[in-house]
Amino acid sequence: MSNHIFISIYGNVDSDFELDVKKIYHPHYNEKLEYAEPLVDGEPLHVYFENEWESRFLSFQPWWSGHEDRTVVFLADSMKNDVTFYLAVDDYPLIYQTDWVARNEMFSVHPDQLGYTYGRGHFGTYFIRVRPGYILSDLIVNDPYEFHFHAFSQPSGNGLTDLYANEQVVGVAFAGQNTYYRHFLTDINHTVQITLYRMDRKGLPKLMVKFKDEVILPESNNHPSVDEEAATGENDEGFVQIWLHKERRQQYL
Secondary structure: OOOOOOOOOOOOOOOOOOOOOOOOOOOOOOHHHHHOEEOEOOEOEEEEEOOOOOOEEEEEOOOOOOOOOEEEEEEEEEEEOOEEEEEEEOOOOOOOOOOOEOEOOEEEEOOOOOOOOEOOOEOOOEEEEEEEOOOHHHHOOOOOEEEEEEEEEEEOOOOEEEOOOOOOOOOOOOOOOOOEEEOOOOOOOOOEEEEEEOOOOOOOOEEEEOOOOOOOOOEOOEHHHOOEEEEOOOOOOOEEEEEEOHHHHHOOO
């Protein structure tokens, strides 16, 4: 980097001005942030708390560029009791200084929200503190907490994610919106089995499929755009399946 900054002020007529140069010092090191455990996009972290006094300090650095229009999602999938978490960008998160607090063990940041990027379109690092979700009985008995913590991204709006055979993905269908995936058939004789698993206490998603070479996105409020569908329910087994046999697919050609 150069040691000099050359400044020029131009006046198209006689122009008086005052010029001031200041140095703005930015904090560049926070010792607390060094202890954060990095999360990998799409790879869940298994966590077990023995009691209500434990916590976990995590970090997530987006890998995509700021113009790619992806939504950031943080999600805890609890097996025993509920947990809560809160976040900050490039800083140690404090519960009394942030509005970024999970609801129903989930928090998402969309491209149009303040804090989605830091600086001039460049992402910062999200720091997350995960703690047990206290209830009154915790004052008497120490309960264990076991969960998977997910940090991942998905296209915003009508963006498509390519889904390959034998691949599982975690996603979020936001209220009143659809989340879209695309699967390429590599053999017309194959039977394709699509399974939608519902995470415990996190809504009742519906699975819809459409067979077409051109892009036609299945929408719950547009019946002609859907060839097959299956909805999860409160008392089901936690998943629904659609079996796409060759003969079945041919009916929609």
